[in-house]
Amino acid sequence: MHNREKGKLGEEIAAKYLIGKGYRIVERNWNCRWGELDIIASKGDTTVFVEVKYRTSLQYGEPEYSVHFKKYTHMIRTIQMFLSKHRHAGSRWRIDVITVLKTDSSYLIKHYTGLYR
Numbered sequence: 001m002h003n004r005e006k007g008k009l010g011e012e013i014a015a016k017y018l019i020g021k022g023y024r025i026v027e028r029n030w031n032c033r034w035g036e037l038d039i040i041a042s043k044g045d046t047t048v049f050v051e052v053k054y055r056t057s058l059q060y061g062e063p064e065y066s067v068h069f070k071k072y073t074h075m076i077r078t079i080q081m082f083l084s085k086h087r088h089a090g091s092r093w094r095i096d097v098i099t100v101l102k103t104d105s106s107y108l109i110k111h112y113t114g115l116y117r
Helices: 003-020 069-085
Strands: 024-032 035-043 046-055 092-102 107-116
Touching (some): 003 092, 069 092
């Protein structure tokens, strides 16, 4: 399985997880010149921008450690562009990270909420 396919699988698992937790998926893979937002969801009056990290092993470390400052900088610019284009300026929003780690028989999912508000 290629990296792009792995990423799509991780995003699909994360989207199903979010739906199961009562989130509504607004959009997936929204992009502009600053970058791409994996999942845009909403819950209540908050828009949630979700970065998904999928790994099949821990060979390169825990997936959550691959979300670094530069990634957040690009995400924030991309989020600002999304908010301005969709007239959500001034609305409540946050950044979450969902990690998906393949185990022998299923997936280990971790959801980190409110990493940036």
